[in-house]
Amino acid sequence: MATIDTRASGLTKQEPLWKRYVPGHHWRTQDDEFDAAKIGIWLFLATEVLLFSGMFCAYAVFRMLYPEAIAAGSGYLDWRFGGINTVVLLISSFTIAMAIRNVQLNQQKWATINLSITWLCAAGFLAIKFIFEYGPKWAEGKRIGNLFSYPYASTDHEHIWWSIYYMATGVHAAHVLIGMGLIAWLIYRQRKGAYGPTHYTMMEGVGLYWHIVDLVWIFLFPLLYLVH
Amino acid sequence: MTTVDRALDHAHDDHHDVPYLTGKGGPIATVWDWMTTVDHKKIGVMYLFTVLFMFFLGGVAALMLRIELFEPTRQTAAGITGAAFAGGEGSSVGGVGKFYNTVMTLHGAIMVFMFIVPGIPASLGNFFLPLQLGAKDVAFPRLNLASWYVYVFGSFFGVYVILTGGIDTGWTFYTPYSTSTEGQPQVVAMILAVFILGFSSIFTGLNFIVTVHKLRAPGMGWFDMPLFIWAIYATSIIQVLATPVIGVTFLLMLFERLFQIGIFDPGLGGDPVLYQHFFWFYSHPVVYVMILPAMGIISEVLAVHSRKRLFGYRAIAFSSLAIAAVSFLVWGHHMFTSQGELAATIFSALTFLVAIPTAVKVFNWIATLYKGSIALTTPMLYALQFLFLFSIGGLTGLPLGALSTDLHLHDSYFVVAHFHYVMFGGTVIAFLAGIHHWWPKMFGRMYNEFWAKIASGLVFVGFNVTFFTQFFLGTQGMPRRYASYVDEFTTLHQISTVGSFVLALGFVVHLFVFIHSLIVGERAGQNPWGGLTLEWETDPIPLEHNFRHEPIVKHGPYDFESVVPPGCDEKDFPLPPQDEVRTVH
Ligand code: HEM
Ligand SMILES: [Cu+2]
Numbered sequence: 001m002a003t004i005d006t007r008a009s010g011l012t013k014q015e016p017l018w019k020r021y022v023p024g025h026h027w028r029t030q031d032d033e034f035d036a037a038k039i040g041i042w043l044f045l046a047t048e049v050l051l052f053s054g055m056f057c058a059y060a061v062f063r064m065l066y067p068e069a070i071a072a073g074s075g076y077l078d079w080r081f082g083g084i085n086t087v088v089l090l091i092s093s094f095t096i097a098m099a100i101r102n103v104q105l106n107q108q109k110w111a112t113i114n115l116s117i118t119w120l121c122a123a124g125f126l127a128i129k130f131i132f133e134y135g136p137k138w139a140e141g142k143r144i145g146n147l148f149s150y151p152y153a154s155t156d157h158e159h160i161w162w163s164i165y166y167m168a169t170g171v172h173a174a175h176v177l178i179g180m181g182l183i184a185w186l187i188y189r190q191r192k193g194a195y196g197p198t199h200y201t202m203m204e205g206v207g208l209y210w211h212i213v214d215l216v217w218i219f220l221f222p223l224l225y226l227v228h
Numbered sequence: 229m230t231t232v233d234r235a236l237d238h239a240h241d242d243h244h245d246v247p248y249l250t251g252k253g254g255p256i257a258t259v260w261d262w263m264t265t266v267d268h269k270k271i272g273v274m275y276l277f278t279v280l281f282m283f284f285l286g287g288v289a290a291l292m293l294r295i296e297l298f299e300p301t302r303q304t305a306a307g308i309t310g311a312a313f314a315g316g317e318g319s320s321v322g323g324v325g326k327f328y329n330t331v332m333t334l335h336g337a338i339m340v341f342m343f344i345v346p347g348i349p350a351s352l353g354n355f356f357l358p359l360q361l362g363a364k365d366v367a368f369p370r371l372n373l374a375s376w377y378v379y380v381f382g383s384f385f386g387v388y389v390i391l392t393g394g395i396d397t398g399w400t401f402y403t404p405y406s407t408s409t410e411g412q413p414q415v416v417a418m419i420l421a422v423f424i425l426g427f428s429s430i431f432t433g434l435n436f437i438v439t440v441h442k443l444r445a446p447g448m449g450w451f452d453m454p455l456f457i458w459a460i461y462a463t464s465i466i467q468v469l470a471t472p473v474i475g476v477t478f479l480l481m482l483f484e485r486l487f488q489i490g491i492f493d494p495g496l497g498g499d500p501v502l503y504q505h506f507f508w509f510y511s512h513p514v515v516y517v518m519i520l521p522a523m524g525i526i527s528e529v530l531a532v533h534s535r536k537r538l539f540g541y542r543a544i545a546f547s548s549l550a551i552a553a554v555s556f557l558v559w560g561h562h563m564f565t566s567q568g569e570l571a572a573t574i575f576s577a578l579t580f581l582v583a584i585p586t587a588v589k590v591f592n593w594i595a596t597l598y599k600g601s602i603a604l605t606t607p608m609l610y611a612l613q614f615l616f617l618f619s620i621g622g623l624t625g626l627p628l629g630a631l632s633t634d635l636h637l638h639d640s641y642f643v644v645a646h647f648h649y650v651m652f653g654g655t656v657i658a659f660l661a662g663i664h665h666w667w668p669k670m671f672g673r674m675y676n677e678f679w680a681k682i683a684s685g686l687v688f689v690g691f692n693v694t695f696f697t698q699f700f701l702g703t704q705g706m707p708r709r710y711a712s713y714v715d716e717f718t719t720l721h722q723i724s725t726v727g728s729f730v731l732a733l734g735f736v737v738h739l740f741v742f743i744h745s746l747i748v749g750e751r752a753g754q755n756p757w758g759g760l761t762l763e764w765e766t767d768p769i770p771l772e773h774n775f776r777h778e779p780i781v782k783h784g785p786y787d788f789e790s791v792v793p794p795g796c797d798e799k800d801f802p803l804p805p806q807d808e809v810r811t812v813h
Contacts, residue, residue, distance in 0.1 A: 025773075026364035026443070036367045036442040043434045047472040054476030054506060058491055061502050145487030157497045163489035167480065 018196030034201055041205045045212045048175075052216050055168040059223060062164060066157040071228045073161030076142065081132050082225035085125050086217065092121035093214045096183070096207045103195040103203055111190055118210070119183045122176055129173060168220055175213045182206045245776075247769035249672065266369035267772060271376050272355030273670065276663075278376075279351055282342040282383060285390070287732065289335035294694075294728040296328055297721050300713050328711035329396035334389070336399030341422050342383050344655055345514060348521035349467075350379070350432050352662050353460045355670060357436055359763035359770065360454045362445025362779040367438040375431035382424035385417045392417075398709065400507060403492040403500045407484050416485055423478045426471045429517075433467030436460055445762065447781035454761045454785040455544050459524025462548035466513045466520075466555060474510035477503070501566050508559035516555040518651055519618075520548055522658030523589055526611050529661050530593050532759045533608035534600030535801070537786045540592035547585035554581050564634050572631055579629035586622055590615065605757070606680040610661035613688050617653025621646060624699065639709075642702025648695045657691075660684070660738070667742075668756045672769035673749030679741045686734030693727025754795030761785045765794045 027033040063070045095114040102111035141149035144166040148159040186206055189195065195203050248269045251258040262270055358366055366372050389395060395414045397406040406415060440461050444453070481503070483489045490496030492503040531538045538544065560567060560575030567575075593615060602608065624646040627633040637643060667675055697720045698706075706717050713721065755764040762779050763770075783791045792798045 024365075024369070026369070032442050036438045039438045039441055040368060040434055043437060043468050047430055047434075047468060047475075050469060050472035051476045054473055054480070057506075058480065058502065061499055062491075065499065066497070145483065145489035147487060157490075160490045160497055163483070163487075163491055167483065167489065167491075171479070 016193035016196055018194055018199040021194075021199040030199070034204075037201045037205060038208075041208050045208060048209075048212050048216075052168075052171070052219075055164070055171065056219070056223070059164055059168065062157075062160055066155070066160065069155045069157035069161050072153075072155050073158055073165065074224055074226075074228055076137070077133075077165075077225045079225045081128055082221050085128050086221050088121045088125050088128070089214045089217050092118045092125075093211055095121070096210050099186075099190075100200060100203050100207050103190065103200045104197055106196050108190070108193070108196075111195070112187060115183060115187045115190060119180060119187065122180045122183065126173060126176055126180075129169070165224060168224070172213070172216055172220060175216070179206070179210050179213055182209065245771050245773065247672070247767060248772050249769050264373075266365070266373050268354050268358050268366045268369065268372060269670075269770060269774075271372050272351050272353070274376055275346065275354055275379070276351035276670075278380060278383070279343050279347050282338055282386075285387075286335050286338040286343055287735070289331050289338065291728060291732060292331050293328070293335060294725040296331075296711055297713075298725045300715050300718050300721075325711050326396055329398070329709070330394035332709060333396055333398050334394050337418060337422070338386060339651075340399050340514075341425050342379075342386055344518045344651060345429060346379060346425070346432070347518070347655070348525065348659055348662065349436065349460055349463055349517075350375070350428075352525070352659075352666060353436065353463075353521060354432070356666060356763050357439060357457060357460055358443065359669075359766060359774060360457055360761050360785075361439065361443055362448065362762045362775065362781065363439065363443035364773050364775070366435045367442060368435050371431050371435055375428040375435070378424060378431065379428040382421045382428060385421035385424065389414045389418045389421070400511075401478075401481065402507075403481075403484070403498070403503045404494055406481070407488075407493045408495075412485070416482065419478050419482050419485065423475060423482070426475045426478075429467050430471050433464035433471070436464040437468065440464075445779050445781050451542065451545070452781055452784055453545075455527035455538065455541065455548075456521075456524035456761075458545040458548050459520045459527070462552040463517050463520040465549075466517050466552050469556070470510045470513040470517075473506060474514075477506040477510065480506075501563070504563050504566060505559070508562045509556075512559040512562065513552075513555040515647075515650070516551055518655045520551065522614070522655040522662075523548070525658045525662035525665070526593060526614050528759075528761070529607045529611040529665050530596050531786045531788070532665070532757050533605055533611070534597055534602045535758070535788045536596050536600035537784075537788060538592070539595035539598075540588070541786070543588050544592050547588045550585040551582065554578070554585070558582060561629055561634075564631055565638055576629055576631050580626070583622065583626060583629075590619060590622075603757075605664070606675075606677060606684055607661045607665035607757075609681060609684050610657050610664065613684070614654060614657045614661065617649055617657060617691070621649030621651075621653050624649065637702060639707055640702040641698040641706045641708055644708050645695050645698035645702060648698070652691060652695070657687075660687070665757065666763075667745065668752030668768075669763055669766070669770070671746060671749075672752055673745050674752045674756065675741050675745040675749060679737060679744075683734045683737035683741060686730055686737060688734075690727050690729070690731030690734055694724050694731055695727075697721075697724045697727070755793050758788075758793035758796050758801040760787060760791055760793055 021030070023030045023033040027036075059070075095117040099111045099114035099118065102108070102114060137143075141151065142162055143149065144163055145159065148162055150158070153159075183206060186195075186203060189202065248267060252261040262274065265271065354366070354372065358364070392414055393411065395409070395411055395418050397409060397415065397418075401419065409415065440453070440457060480489070480491050484492050484498070488496055490498045492498045492500055494500050527538060527544055530536075558575060558579045558581070560571055561579045564572045564576070624642070628637055628643060628646060664675065664680060667673075701717055701720050701724075704717070706713055752768055754766070754768050757764075760783065762775075762781070765779055766774055767776075788801075789804050792803065793801050
């Protein structure tokens with residue numbers, strides 16, 4: 001493994017940021033710092049999975065308690081919008097992985113392009129969600145909790161279906177929103193030259209986070225849209 | 229990946245070589261320095277003071293409860309506690325009863341979520357985990373500071389709830405009561421508080437796990453780690469894996485409260501038992517978040533103050549992990565009365581499993597003491613108290629884990645006594661042992677041993693008088709969470725209340741001992757107890773960067789029979805004659 005010594009190799013301010021990166025004072029090597037960050041991210045992802053597992057649990061319980069309400073509820077959802085959004089997220093997962101590959105190879109222009117596509121996909125996901133799904137449903141009175149006022153509900157417990165639907169997809173959408181913020185930050189930093197072959201910790205971390213957001217949707221989609 | 233070697237980057241580090249307590253010029257600069265510090269030692273000290281403050285708040289609430297319970301009827305304590313208890317007509321929900329429920333809830337919620345859960349890991353753990361590992365800091369120092377701010381922010385909501393009248397749901401927030409009782413902003417604030425505090429817990433746990441994996445000193449393998457670290461490591465795993473579940477539970481609860489989403493509220497078609505499952509899926513593992521760090525402290529204190537190699541090092545280390553694992557499988561024992569028979573039977577059987585690794589620890593500790601040269605210092609006194617009290621707490625868990633007996637004892641004072649024996653007799657007592665054990669290292673001064681022992685005696689007597697009586701109350705049928713009771717229970721309740729004031733007096737004496745030590749305490753040397761773990765290799769008050777040179781581990785943490793403690797004279801800590809030394813490893 002090659003060792004770059006920032007001073008001995010005479011790197012100056014003209015060098016890109018990633019070459020000038022110095023790990024925190026308490027780390028022995030930059031590799032250690034990178035590994036640590038990665039373990040940290042994985043642990044964080046575990047907490048995310050557990051967070052959503054609570055919602056999945058609630059879903060399972062109410063599916064058991066009120067199968068008709070859940071069946072009726074998912075009947076209201078249009079699988080085509082869910083399907084398109086699934087594809088959109090899958091593409092974004094691919095492009096963010098590519099962006100990480102790009103910085104590893106120092107293809108900065110491609111990294112920007114791939115990150116931007118990722119960001120646009122995320123925005124597209126939310127746009128579809130809000131314009132074609134939340135919006136019309138909310139207008140018809142298919143709302144959360146005590147705001148529920150849909151007059152044609154066919155079963156007794158439909159409001160619970162909508163509660164679960166809004167809670168699960170809402171928390172997921174919040175994650176997408178946070179992801180958009182993070183990716184925007186990545187684009188900004190990456191344009192400044194912060195990430196390159198020897199230093200891309202943030203990219204890796206956000207990338208992993210984005211994959212988990214994607215993965216959660218992969219489970220939400222069939223459970224909410226496809227299973228009746 | 230290539231590596232930037234940072235050894236060359238050290239020229240600027242010299243100004244960090246001052247004791248971490250040294251001020252930064254003026255008072256404002258010093259305060260600013262503390263508020264923005266990423267030094268794990270300062271964060272640990274800040275945590276220590278904040279959790280102790282919360283302990284004080286919770287303690288005041290506890291004394292109020294005990295005063296009210298001095299008499300079987302509700303109004304009589306009015307003269308002592310002021311108009312509040314006497315306010316109502318004695319009806320079952322309004323007035324006095326309501327106020328009692330409020331104080332009880334504040335006591336429970338503060339003690340559990342704001343004191344005992346963050347307690348040891350965030351204060352002593354923060355300070356000593358990196359030191360014992362021989363590291364300069366935790367893996368993510370800024371996350372560490374963030375965790376403290378999040379903790380303070382979360383607790384702020386708790387204090388807000390107190391100041392605006394409190395809530396009366398009990399610390400368990402069971403639905404449907406918690407979704408229907410009045411006091412909307414307060415209930416929401418308290419739930420939000422716990423939700424936010426969860427993040428601080430996760431931050432700390434995550435940070436510690438990574439630190440243990442990546443920042444051990446050269447030469448320190450997993451089985452060269454002090455047992456305190458093993459304990460904190462196991463604790464952290466629970467924190468990271470259990471806390472998100474309470475997070476989503478309270479998120480749903482928040483929406484239940486604000487929008488009646490109908491997931492937990494049976495009136496809307498929701499399932500209150502689902503809430504109980506969620507709640508205990510977190511809250512049972514979390515009792516091990518409370519006790520495991522305490523067990524870690526006990527391992528350290530017993531070994532150092534009896535100058536004995538810990539008996540069964542690996543057994544103790546692995547039992548911490550075993551406890552962490554099993555703790556996720558037994559939550560149903562809090563709900564024996566609200567689930568099916570088969571589930572209850574399975575949960576009961578699994579519950580007994582927990583007792584095994586716990587007992588492994590206790591036996592190993594006792595075996596450690598055998599033939600040790602025991603110094604009856606305050607930490608050691610507390611450690612001995614722990615063995616005694618925690619055993620009572622653990623053993624009384626068994627009748628609660630057995631279905632037939634629990635049906636009788638459930639929701640009675642027996643449960644109250646049980647968990648106070650484990651949480652107070654276990655965790656708080658061990659916390660006190662740890663604070664005294666590490667006090668010289670944290671503040672560079674000794675405390676007054678004589679008065680500290682007096683205080684510890686008062687705590688011991690006060691605690692037992694307060695809570696042992698409650699086992700009898702419980703078996704005789706006194707239910708928990710009631711402000712009034714039938715006359716037959718009067719004597720036992722009064723003994724208990726008197727005990728609680730002896731206990732409080734013990735803490736007051738402790739407080740004076742600490743203040744006295746901080747102001748005029750005798751300067752402590754580098755290693756007053758002759759410990760062998762790495763924190764004792766630092767300066768009397770550790771430097772900002774902890775160690776003068778990166779430590780290299782050459783001996784085990786408990787090799788008392790063959791190693792002269794760092795910074796100590798051999799005549800103070802004589803080694804046994806070499807022919808007596810058996811090499812164990
Ligand atoms: C041998 C180990 C233990 C066993 C078998 C055990 C068993 C039990 C059982 C069955 C209950 C439920 C009683 C009921 O509500 O009817 C209970 C309650 C409780 N235990 Fe333990 N326990 C053990 C150790 C601990 C430890 C180490 C702690 C904390 C440090 C703890 C804290 C609690 C608390 C806080 C409650 C009451 C919760 C509430 O309802 O408010 N226990 N225990
Ligand atoms: Cu339990």
